Amino acid sequence: MTKRNTQQRRHTILSRVNEQGEVSVDNLAAEFETSEVTIRKDLTALEKSGLLLRRYGGAVALPKEIIASDNGKQDSQRKQAIAKAASSLIKDHYRIIIDSGRTTETLIPELANKRGLVVMTNAINIANRLLSLENEPTLLMTGGTWDPHSESFQGQVAEQVLQSYDFDQLFIGADGIDVERGTTTFNELIGLSRVMAQSAREVVVMVESEKIGRKIPNLEIPWAQITTLITDNNLSDDMRQAIKAQGIQLICAELNQPAQSAG
Known part of the structure; x- marks a missing residue:
């Protein structure tokens, strides 16, 4: 896959997480033809935005109860x-x-x-x-x-x-x-x-x-x-x-x- 700009890549990563429930850093790095450091930065940014949860070696989708709670609060x-x-x-x-x-x-x-x-x-x-x-x-x-x-x-x-x-x-x-x-x-x-x-x-x-x-x-x-x-x-x-x-x-x-x- 050709390289995408940061926002496009993060949008696609989020879609992968929501579709699959879990993603790994190494698989994402291979898919986007970029470094694992870059993918970790993407996952960190998405987690800080409240869009997913980091896990060792990758990330997982937010549990539905957390999504409902966050939306209610914010x-x-x-x-x-x-x-x-x-x-x-x-x-x-x-x-x-x-x-x-x-x-x-x-x-x-x-x-x-x-x-x-x-x-x-x-x-x-x-x-x-x-x-x-x-x-x-x-x-x-x-x-x-x-x-x-x-x-x-x-x-x-x-x-x-x-x-x-x-x-x-x-x-x-x-x-x-x-x-x-x-x-x-x-x-x-x-x-x-x-x-x-x-x-x-x-x-x-x-x-x-x-x-x-x-x-x-x-x-x-x-x-x-x-x-x-x-x-x-x-x-x-x-x-x-x-x-x-x-x-x-x-x-x-x-x-x-x-x-x-x-x-």
């Missing part, structure tokens, strides 16, 4: 609806930042049909999921100091890297939304989030409705820097009016239906 209905609405704002060839977080991570599968994307992230799990996309967006990493609390890179190095680029959009989550101030967080490492917002032409906040109205001491991004807030349609009318009064675009995504704009 891709809830509300998160999926928010992600679908967010993806509708992204055009081909856009340069975007995706911040660390469970809601922002759900955006990745929605990018599969976008062409020519350049994506910067500070999260390893998001980077790995991006690598599994067949449309092969250009991936940029911030680097920096690893923060185990947020499971992302933070610090001055990451900030300096971001400041050397300009982006069309930032997609970022939040621990809470203070309707008077903006996004709030439990994390005291807010410097990188603010640099991300400064580096992007549009700032899109992705957050579930239960977090709106939750006041947390640390202000992360003020309303003046936010372009759009996307949430689910469980948001109360009072909260909708309070957010729209800040002069931003509010999108309330309908569950199992196309996203609708509330202003």
Whole structure:
């Protein structure tokens, strides 16, 4: 078999695992005419993306109960609806930042049909999921100091890297939304989030409705820097009016239906 590029090879490897239940490094290396080191890197990347499990000398398919559990945790209905609405704002060839977080991570599968994307992230799990996309967006990493609390890179190095680029959009989550101030967080490492917002032409906040109205001491991004807030349609009318009064675009995504704009 002729050599394939990395994404095509990994996509085929995943298909082999799902069809056969188990694959070996040596057989894959022979099939793809590449080194065993390269295949091990492929399997490691696929495992980090939650797509298979490594075993000595190869890999096995994920048990069905793990797949069901993971999907329930990471891709809830509300998160999926928010992600679908967010993806509708992204055009081909856009340069975007995706911040660390469970809601922002759900955006990745929605990018599969976008062409020519350049994506910067500070999260390893998001980077790995991006690598599994067949449309092969250009991936940029911030680097920096690893923060185990947020499971992302933070610090001055990451900030300096971001400041050397300009982006069309930032997609970022939040621990809470203070309707008077903006996004709030439990994390005291807010410097990188603010640099991300400064580096992007549009700032899109992705957050579930239960977090709106939750006041947390640390202000992360003020309303003046936010372009759009996307949430689910469980948001109360009072909260909708309070957010729209800040002069931003509010999108309330309908569950199992196309996203609708509330202003």
